[in-house]
Amino acid sequence: MKIIITESQYDRLLSELPPFLKRRVTMEDLEWMDGKLNEFMSNTPAVSKFDNFCDYALGDLLHEFLVERKDDEIDTDSDPDYGLIYNDESLDKISNMYWELRPFLKKRYNTRLRNAYERKMKDYENRRSQ
Numbered sequence: 001m002k003i004i005i006t007e008s009q010y011d012r013l014l015s016e017l018p019p020f021l022k023r024r025v026t027m028e029d030l031e032w033m034d035g036k037l038n039e040f041m042s043n044t045p046a047v048s049k050f051d052n053f054c055d056y057a058l059g060d061l062l063h064e065f066l067v068e069r070k071d072d073e074i075d076t077d078s079d080p081d082y083g084l085i086y087n088d089e090s091l092d093k094i095s096n097m098y099w100e101l102r103p104f105l106k107k108r109y110n111t112r113l114r115n116a117y118e119r120k121m122k123d124y125e126n127r128r129s130q
Contacts, residue, residue, distance in 0.1 A: 032069060036065075037057070040057045050117050062102065070098065074091050
């Protein structure tokens, strides 16, 4: 199901982001993350703290987002053995910039993340007790 929101709803949704991210993050980007989050939550192992689970799942989501949707913002260099590769300095700069989405995403996906975490912990405890 596709959710349609108005421009003012979009502005409110992104109001917590720093201005440099508001200019770069689109509704399509958020829809992409909405669709991919389950994959990353299911691939994140059960860990002892909810915050660590969030960091791992959202870190993987942001990494994939950067490579899939924002790689055109990363400068590349030519390598004789590998061809075009990401410029390390540019990759670090762009990665750090989009890493600023983490608090926003943690708040946006808090319920989904918590439900996934609790299911994983319950499954882990069930397997341990058998």
